[in-house]
Amino acid sequence: MSFKTSTMRAGALSAAALLVLTACGDNGDENGEEPDDANGAAEENGDADAGEDNGAEDDADAGGGGEALTISLFGEEPYSWIDEETGEPTGATIAVAEEIFGERMGYDVQIEEEPNWDNLIPGLGAGHWDVVSAGMSINSDRCAEAAFGEPELVYTTAFLVEEGNPAGVETFEDLLDADLDVVALSGAVESGWMNDVGVDHDTVDSAADGVDFVEGGRADVFALTAISLEAMAGDIDGLEVTDSFAHELSVGAHAFRLDEQDLVDEFNEHLAELMDSGEYLDLVSEFGFTEDEMPPSGLTAQELCEEDPEELTEQYLDD
Known part of the structure; x- marks a missing residue:
């Protein structure tokens, strides 16, 4: 196993760091008027500023201008985790976050680990971090x-099972008739899908715990995303990762607080640039992702939020 969920969370930083951005843009009084001396300085320096490259100014106006942005990760390879040897955050989503928020938007990116998946969104809403990159x-x-x-x-999705997959389980429906102890990550889509299908199962707080349960004989099956199981447990003696399957269209993204739509919009602009140029695939391919994991053309977050999952699955996966 490549890592264990650690207790090395840095103290959750205040979300006020992000909110400062909205205040920093107003240099005038409450009516939006600039002080006279500010106008004078602007006029005096106007000619010199006009002749300079305005790239740095654009970065400051469009992005963080050096303000702190706190990102939470979750210990699940190959998306985001803390490297045991270096103690540094790494993973495909972290590479994307650092490129967009740090390099392109100009934030001082600060990353911490949340070891419990169920805490990611509540911590986001409570202002403990500004973005979830998991x-x-x-x-x-x-x-x-x-x-x-x-x-x-x-x-x-895939299952982590005993080598040889003696029960022959390949889908959630197969688990209905199998007398097996099954676990999934608490709050993860796999747990929800098994609830829908009617599969009796227990939950664990971390991906590493799920692997440990199967490796230690406390569970027969751990359901998780296929690429995670391959990264975390594909080389463990005596265990096997089943062939992957698509129970439902499942698409990952960065998560933000509901009141930060401006931040979401700007992030999306840079994300589109990365996708269109092919740089996105370059960033995530280092962690095992391929063209096969890229989202279908035209699919939007709004569709995934609002439309029927079965219809989306038929539209984008079954064609």
């Missing part, structure tokens, strides 16, 4: 509590 799938329940950036990565 490959979180977009669905209507989550959209009621968080705003999502546009789709980034499509996920399929």
